[in-house]
Every structure is written in structure tokens, then in C-alpha cells.
Amino acid sequence: MPNSSQDSVPHPLPSAKVRAIAEFMWEQSPGHFDGALSKILVSQASGSACLDFRISSYLPGAHVAMHLHESKEQIYYFLEGEGLLELGAEKTLVRPHQFAFIPAHLPHALSNTGLGHLVFLVITTATTRV
16 A cells, blocks of 8 residues: 555655855845855755755854744854854854754854854754655
């Protein structure tokens, strides 16, 4: 007997590709300010079912406003620079080779408080499959 939740509607598999970061344009998403830019490398638009992967680069003074995600978890992995990460009421200085896990429903914000670019990876996944 077929499993109706998996077998009833076939889903095409996204094509696997090797891509170069230089192929993607820098974007400033809503709620991001003063040079808080990202390159959206993997997303639903590129065929992912539940994963979003970006590289972000914030100029000194750039920031993302406090916000939360109802049904997404995130990891920030810091590559360059320094910044101030707010997770709920807690503020933490972040530097290269540190990472933060941000569960759904946790308010968070990030500001570049350093002298150079703050560069980090953002990996986001839905907590429920869409």
C-alpha cells in the first residue's frame, strides 16, 4: 500500500550544481539597514524545500533590527569582523569562528560594532516542511 503522504504527489528533485558566490548580487533585505547586505545562495527560489543559505557582509554600523521567526531555525557562523548579537535579552560580542544557534520564536538582532566588515554565514531551515 503506498504511503499517501509521500507517494501521492511526485516532487521533482532540484538539480545539484556547483556555483560561484560571484554569480549572486548583494541584496539588502527588509529590516536590514546601513549596508547590511546578503547574497542568497540557496533558497526556495533555487529549488530548496526548506533550506536557506546566505553569506552576509555588514559595513561598520550596519544592523538587522530585532525580529523573530515563527517557524524557522537559524545558525549564524561568523567569518570576519566583530559585532554585537542580541538573543532575547542577552547581548554577546561575536568574532570569527564563533556561531550562534537561533531557535524559532527567539527575538534576535545583530549589529556590526567593529572597525571592518562583519562577514558571516546564515543557514536557515523551516521547522515544518513546506
